[in-house]
Amino acid sequence: MKITRRSLLRGLGGLSALHLAGWPIAGNAGPKGARAQARLVAVFLRGGLDGLAAVPAVGDPHWEHARAGLARTVETIGAPRPLDGLFALDPRLRSLHAMYTRDELAIVHACALPYRERSHFDAQDLLESGGTRPFAQRDGFLARGLASQPAIALAPVLPLSLRGSVRADSWSPSSLEAPSDTLLDAASGMYEGDDLFGATVAGARAARDVAGAHEGRRNADTSFPALAKAAAAFLSRPLGPRVAVLDHGGFDSHSLQDQAYGGLDRSLRALDAGLGALRVGLGERWQHTIVVVTTEFGRTVAMNGSGGTDHGTASTAFVLGGAVAGGRVLSDWPGLAAHALHEGRDLRPTTDLRAVWKGILGEHMGVSPEALGRTVFPGSTDIAPLTGLVRA
Amino acid sequence: MQTPDATQPAVQAVLATQRFGLGARPGENRAIAGDPRGWLRAQTVPEMELPTPLASLPATGEDLWAFFGALFDIGRKTRRARRRDEPIPDGDLAFERHFAPRYQAALHARLSVAAETDTPFRERLIHFWANHFTISSARPVTIALPPSFERDVVRPHVMGRFEDMLGASTRHPGMLLYLDNERNLGPNSHRAENPERRGLIPIDPATGLNENLAREILELHTLGVDGGYSQQDVTRFAMTLSGWRIRVRPFFRSRHDGADLVRFDAKSHEPGAQTVLGTVYAQENGAQAEAVLHDLVRHPATARFIAQKLVRHFVADVPPEPAVARIAQVFRESEGDLAEVSRALVELPEAWQRPSKLRRPEELVIAGARAVPGSLAAGPDLVQTLTEMGQRPQWAPSPAGFPDVASEWRGGDALWKRLAWAQAAAADSADAFGGPNDVLTRAADVLGPYLGDRTRRALGAAPPTTALAALLSSPEFQRR
Numbered sequence: 001m002k003i004t005r006r007s008l009l010r011g012l013g014g015l016s017a018l019h020l021a022g023w024p025i026a027g028n029a030g031p032k033g034a035r036a037q038a039r040l041v042a043v044f045l046r047g048g049l050d051g052l053a054a055v056p057a058v059g060d061p062h063w064e065h066a067r068a069g070l071a072r073t074v075e076t077i078g079a080p081r082p083l084d085g086l087f088a089l090d091p092r093l094r095s096l097h098a099m100y101t102r103d104e105l106a107i108v109h110a111c112a113l114p115y116r117e118r119s120h121f122d123a124q125d126l127l128e129s130g131g132t133r134p135f136a137q138r139d140g141f142l143a144r145g146l147a148s149q150p151a152i153a154l155a156p157v158l159p160l161s162l163r164g165s166v167r168a169d170s171w172s173p174s175s176l177e178a179p180s181d182t183l184l185d186a187a188s189g190m191y192e193g194d195d196l197f198g199a200t201v202a203g204a205r206a207a208r209d210v211a212g213a214h215e216g217r218r219n220a221d222t223s224f225p226a227l228a229k230a231a232a233a234f235l236s237r238p239l240g241p242r243v244a245v246l247d248h249g250g251f252d253s254h255s256l257q258d259q260a261y262g263g264l265d266r267s268l269r270a271l272d273a274g275l276g277a278l279r280v281g282l283g284e285r286w287q288h289t290i291v292v293v294t295t296e297f298g299r300t301v302a303m304n305g306s307g308g309t310d311h312g313t314a315s316t317a318f319v320l321g322g323a324v325a326g327g328r329v330l331s332d333w334p335g336l337a338a339h340a341l342h343e344g345r346d347l348r349p350t351t352d353l354r355a356v357w358k359g360i361l362g363e364h365m366g367v368s369p370e371a372l373g374r375t376v377f378p379g380s381t382d383i384a385p386l387t388g389l390v391r392a
Numbered sequence: 393m394q395t396p397d398a399t400q401p402a403v404q405a406v407l408a409t410q411r412f413g414l415g416a417r418p419g420e421n422r423a424i425a426g427d428p429r430g431w432l433r434a435q436t437v438p439e440m441e442l443p444t445p446l447a448s449l450p451a452t453g454e455d456l457w458a459f460f461g462a463l464f465d466i467g468r469k470t471r472r473a474r475r476r477d478e479p480i481p482d483g484d485l486a487f488e489r490h491f492a493p494r495y496q497a498a499l500h501a502r503l504s505v506a507a508e509t510d511t512p513f514r515e516r517l518i519h520f521w522a523n524h525f526t527i528s529s530a531r532p533v534t535i536a537l538p539p540s541f542e543r544d545v546v547r548p549h550v551m552g553r554f555e556d557m558l559g560a561s562t563r564h565p566g567m568l569l570y571l572d573n574e575r576n577l578g579p580n581s582h583r584a585e586n587p588e589r590r591g592l593i594p595i596d597p598a599t600g601l602n603e604n605l606a607r608e609i610l611e612l613h614t615l616g617v618d619g620g621y622s623q624q625d626v627t628r629f630a631m632t633l634s635g636w637r638i639r640v641r642p643f644f645r646s647r648h649d650g651a652d653l654v655r656f657d658a659k660s661h662e663p664g665a666q667t668v669l670g671t672v673y674a675q676e677n678g679a680q681a682e683a684v685l686h687d688l689v690r691h692p693a694t695a696r697f698i699a700q701k702l703v704r705h706f707v708a709d710v711p712p713e714p715a716v717a718r719i720a721q722v723f724r725e726s727e728g729d730l731a732e733v734s735r736a737l738v739e740l741p742e743a744w745q746r747p748s749k750l751r752r753p754e755e756l757v758i759a760g761a762r763a764v765p766g767s768l769a770a771g772p773d774l775v776q777t778l779t780e781m782g783q784r785p786q787w788a789p790s791p792a793g794f795p796d797v798a799s800e801w802r803g804g805d806a807l808w809k810r811l812a813w814a815q816a817a818a819a820d821s822a823d824a825f826g827g828p829n830d831v832l833t834r835a836a837d838v839l840g841p842y843l844g845d846r847t848r849r850a851l852g853a854a855p856p857t858t859a860l861a862a863l864l865s866s867p868e869f870q871r872r
Contacts, residue, residue, distance in 0.1 A: 046789070117623070119611055121792045156782030156809070157800055170805040174780050176772055176812035179861075183815055186850040186862040194867045196750060196798060200807045220780065249530075249789065254572050254604065263532070304575070304602065311603075343623075 035366050037288040038323070039235045041244045041278060042142060042161060044127060045271070047252030048120065049295035051315035052347065053264065054093065055107055055329070059086035062336035066301045077265070083107070087329045092268045095276030096318065103327035104279075105320040106389055108356050110331050112297060112349035116342075118311035120252070123296035128160035130354070130377045137378070139164025141357070142243065145367045145376040151243035152234045154227040161245055168243075171230070173220030224248040228274035232281025235289070248274065251295060255308035275320065287322035290364050290390065294353055300345050301336055312346035317356050323364060325391045351386065358385035396841035398744050404428040406840035410747045410872045411706065412738065413512035415759030416838045429738055435513040436734045438551045442543065443509065445501035450494070452540040453653055456565060456638070459536050462490045491535045498539035499775060499785055503754075507761035507768050514550060517734060519754075520705055521546045522786075524698075525561040525613060526793035527570040529786050537566035538786035554698070554728030555689040558613060562605070562685060565638045565653045571605035571791065578634040578662025601662075606630035608791045614688040616697030621669060628666040632673060632680040635661030695723040701796070702733070707742045708749065709797040715742045746842065747871045750798035753781035755872065756810065760864050763838045764821045772816040781809050814864035822857040831859035839868050 057063050058080060067073075074080075080088030081097050087109065089097050099105040114132050115123055126132070130141025142151065143165035151168040153159050162168035179187075184205065191197040224246070231244040250267035257264040275293070279286050298315030314334075320326065334340050334348035342348040354377045361367040361376065362385050373381035396403045402421070408428035409416035424431040450458075509515045522542045529535045545564050549557035561567050568574050577584055577600025584600055606629040611617045639655040656678035665674040671687060673680050688694055699719035703711035722736040737743065751759060757778065761768035768774075778784050783794050825831050832851045835843050847866040851859045863869060 119607065119617065120790055121611065122617060124790075155805075156780060157806055163799060172780065172782075172805060174809055174812055175776050176780075176809070176816050179808065179811040179815050180858075182854070182858050183811060183861050183865065186854060186858065187811060187865050190846050190850050190862065190866050192846065197807060197867060197870070200804050205808075220776075222779075254602070255575065304600075 037285070038364055038366075039242055039244075039282070039285055039289040040146075040360070040365055041231060041235070041246065041289065041291040041321075043246050043248060043271075043275075043291060043293040044124075044159075044161070045251050045267075045293060045295035046120075046124065046247055046249040047267075047295075048123070048297045048299055048311055049251045049315050050253055050257065050264070050299040050309050050312075051109060051295075052298070052301065053253070053257060053309075054090050054268065055083075055109055055316045056080050056088050056090070057086055057109075057333070057336060058082070058088045059084075060333070060336045062338075066336045067303060083329055086333060087331075090268060092265070093272045095272045095279070096320070099275075099279070099320050100327060104322060104324055105318065106324055106326040107329040108317040108319065108331065108351055108386070109329055110314045110334055110347055110349055111317050111351035111353050111356060112314040113353050115297070116313060118297060118313075120296060120311070125160065127294060127296045127353075130357075132379060141376050142245065143168060145361050145371065146243055146365060149243050149365070150241040151245065152231070152241040153245040154231050154234075155245070155247060159245055159247065162243075169241075171234070172227070173222055173230075175220045224270040224274040225277050228277045229281050232278050236282060236285055246274075253299065253308045254304070254310060257303075257308045275318075290319065290321040290323050290360055292357065292360055293318035293320070294356070298347050301341055301347055302345065313342045314347040314349035317353060319356065319360065319389050323391050325389060330386070330389075352380075352383050354380050354383050355386040356389070358383065359387050359389050363387060363390040395746065398746075401425050401428060403841055404744065406842060407744055407747070408432055409512070410839075410842075411743055411749075412516065414506055414509070414516055414755070415512075415762045415872065417762045417765065418834065418837055420762075421837065421840055432513050432738045433735055435511040436551055436731045436738075438731075439511075439514065439547055442547070443505045445504050446539075446543055446547075449498055449501055449539055449543070452537070452544060452565060455494070455536040455540050456653060458491070458494070459533070465490075488535070491529075494536055495529060495786075496775060502539065502542070502785065503758060503761065503768060503774060506758045507765075512762075513734070517730075518542070518546050518550050520702070521550060521557065523788070523793040523796075524701065525557070525567070526788045526791050527564075527566040528788045528791070530789060531570055534566050534570040537569070541566040542786075549730070551731040551734065554723070554730055554733075555686065557730070558609075558685055558689060559682065561613070562609065562633075562681070563636060563654050567605070568636060568638055568654065571608050572602045573605040573633055574637050576600070576602040576605065576630060576634045576636075577660050578631055580663060581634060581661055582659040583657075600660075601627070601630055601634070603627060603630040606633055609685075609688070612791055612793075614697070615691060615693040616700075619691070619693035619697060625668050629668045629681075629684055631662040632666050632668065632684050635659075635677065636681065689728050690724075692720075692724060695720040695728075698723055698728075698733075702737060703740070703742075705796050706737055707740060709799070712742050715740050747868075749872050751870055751872050752794065752796070753778050753783045753806075753810075754785050756870065757813070759869065759872070760814075760817055763834065763863075763869070764817070764824070764860070766824070767817050767821040770820040772813065772820070777809070777813050777816075781806060781813070810870065811861075811865050814861045817864060818857050818861035822860050825856040825860060831856055831863055835863045835866075842868055844868060 078091035080090055082088045083100060096105055113123060113126050115126050128140050129137035131137030140161035140163045142161045143163055147165055149167065151162055151165060153162050153168065153170040154172060155170050156172045158168060158170045184201065188201050191201060227246055231246055234240050235244055248271055250263045253264040275291065278291060282289055294317045295315050297311060297313055299309035299312040304310050332350040334350050340348060358372045358377065362369060362372055367376060398404065398407065402425050405421040405425040405428045408424060408431060409420055412432050506515050525545065527534050527538055527541050529538055541564055545557060545560040549560060579601055603626050607626045610619065610621050610626060610629065615621055635657045637655060637657045637660060639653050658677050661677055665672050668684050673683050675683050699716045700711050702719055703715045707715055718740065719733060719736055723733050726732040757774055788794050835851055847868055850862045854862060
């Protein structure tokens with residue numbers, strides 16, 4: 001039998017792969033007890049999720065007026081499912097609804113970044129950097145908060161949120177044959193001392209071995225559900241990463257968001273399928289997992305002339321997982337009356353998105369309040385963490 | 393390793409093809425060694441004739457027609473499915489399938505022009521400006537339009553005036569659709585007040601104004617995000633832009649290009665004067681936005697923003713300030729003469745140093761195709777490969793285009809895919825390298841004195857296929 005790299009690693013039980021990646025092997029430093037089990041998944045929704053589409057405020061007296069196109073939406077998509085007196089959930093978010101009824105989903109409504117402009121470019125930077133001024137922060141808040149935790153981004157490139165972490169890597173499906181050992185060895189030789197590639201070869205090798213099953217397929221599937229499934233596989237490895245980061249795009253619904261074939265329709269369905277897949281894929285680990293789903297900004301309260309909504313301010317965040325104290329919508333609801341809107345057009349933010357993250361990073365991942373206020377979210381000491389999202 | 397002497401013409405030739413060009417073709421460095429700077433300067437003239445592979449691509453009108461045809465088709469299928477209570481077909485996927493062959497053909501044309509051109513500096517700039525004025529196939533509505541946008545807007549003006557390129561971009565059907573100006577209706581316009589007057593795309597006049605194009609022109613095309621404009625400026629500028637729309641009728645008939653497909657629709661335009669960045673624009677109709685664009689080109693923030701991007705692209709991820717200041721000055725003083733700006737880039741001392749920029753995925757693939765002629769056609773499926781490397785060409789995730797800094801794509805997975813590409817490309821092209829030292833000879837030809845000892849050793853020790861894969865993977869080849 002020809003000894004290949006893979007068979008060799010299989011023989012070693014995969015441990016050497018993780019060792020190569022610099023991940024801790026049993027006995028190494030790392031959080032103990034329940035914290036060691038904790039898994040965190042960050043999902044960034046790109047384009048600005050319309051929080052009022054995902055979680056409509058059907059009980060608000062101004063709802064009907066604010067979303068005059070609602071009747072047509074219900075006709076094409078179905079009626080929202082009631083959560084409490086005020087809020088409902090878009091009928092396409094079926095798995096999320098099931099989690100809500102199991103108390104595994106908490107929704108934070110009317111939350112936003114500390115950013116009041118409406119540029120995707122800037123807002124996505126802040127969403128991942130954790131800064132308050134676009135492009136002022138060159139690394140990511142997850143990297144700063146969880147520098148000692150192995151992390152994986154399900155993306156072709158390392159996202160900003162993890163940039164700066166020495167223990168983060170990225171992975172996404174490849175349809176090409178894996179580089180041969182000969183080439184990898186040649187590369188290791190050529191890259192020795194190289195500032196960009198020097199340390200990367202070993203890490204790349206290791207990540208591939210963990211995700212080996214996905215490799216070399218034609219038309220590698222990069223849909224959100226497929227990546228979510230892969231994320232669950234990474235997080236389920238006993239010594240694998242504890243943090244996963246995923247992107248999901250297509251929420252910039254300037255038009256036709258009330259149509260069953262519009263882009264938002266596709267994105268919401270994929271979101272729900274992916275989050276459902278995470279739960280299934282994580283198995284028992286789901287009990288120790290929290291998934292935080294956030295977006296760069298919300299959208300205008302009123303629909304525009306194209307059946308869509310334009311860039312706005314506050315949106316919703318979803319916090320789900322077996323470790324979540326869910327089954328509720330947390331919101332200091334600002335209301336949809338014209339005078340209550342931000343700049344007369346957007347849902348007014350009443351919760352800072354950083355408070356949500358601070359609550360999760362503190363209670364679930366054990367990041368200290370000091371670090372949260374100063375380094376993870378610089379200059380945010382006056383933003384109190386949103387506590388109680390994590391099951392006691 | 394010794395640092396090659398960058399005052400030597402042979403060294404400068406390599407820097408010219410690597411740093412300013414798209415990577416050397418075999419013999420190219422030798423051919424231009426007499427006057428590398430002159431070779432670059434000679435490329436700063438307008439293109440006389442469209443390269444053959446691009447000439448046969450569909451006209452913009454055909455692309456639009458194909459789009460609307462697909463739209464109707466999907467609408468019909470959706471209605472039918474709803475009637476029969478069947479699952480609604482996935483519109484975006486249907487679009488992608490519909491346009492996949494067109495996209496493949498257009499991308500192959502783009503890459504083969506880049507692989508074969510004798511004017512790679514100008515071609516680099518064309519790619520740069522196409523990325524600057526991104527319209528992306530990632531939005532279904534513009535899925536078919538980036539190739540014709542590049543041809544209609546970028547190529548004719550790459551050595552012309554920035555103002556003309558900006559104007560052509562703003563009025564191209566691709567940009568009008570990508571950034572929603574088709575739906576930008578003045579709140580007090582005739583159409584807003586007469587709801588029965590609707591275009592092909594339904595517009596509800598109650599909330600017509602759409603700021604997308606105005607915002608991105610300010611943020612991404614001219615002033616830059618720190619350019620000192622306010623939300624009020626965006627809104628007012630959007631009002632001046634209301635009325636620029638695509639023309640529906642002509643492309644139902646035959647081949648048409650850019651200008652024929654756009655009209656100024658006075659009935660959609662917001663009447664009255666607008667104040668943008670402190671200047672009052674009292675012009676009527678289309679002249680109003682033209683006047684704003686004219687002033688934006690001459691705004692100092694625009695010169696700086698463009699200079700930063702150019703220097704970041706050609707010199708370093710963190711653009712050195714003196715170089716930025718120099719290019720900004722030339723941009724300002726020439727009022728955006730892009731040939732002069734391009735020549736000023738050639739004169740930057742900061743650019744004539746060891747290649748340090750990591751090649752973007754598409755740049756890497758192009759450099760490979762130039763170093764190993766024939767490898768483009770023989771190699772792996774490049775759409776798939778580049779998608780997996782995170783930068784599917786003309787499919788940028790946002791109007792900001794693809795980032796131009798290595799930190800965006802240098803993770804372990806990116807490296808893995810670069811190696812996988814190198815291996816696949818080498819496997820398909822190694823036949824051309826028979827002798828034991830052929831690959832090493834090619835490496836020296838393309839990389840010149842920048843070919844390092846480690847790489848030399850790796851290539852010398854390996855059989856041709858592995859050696860070629862190693863050349864394409866080498867740190868020297870990964871940079872420009």
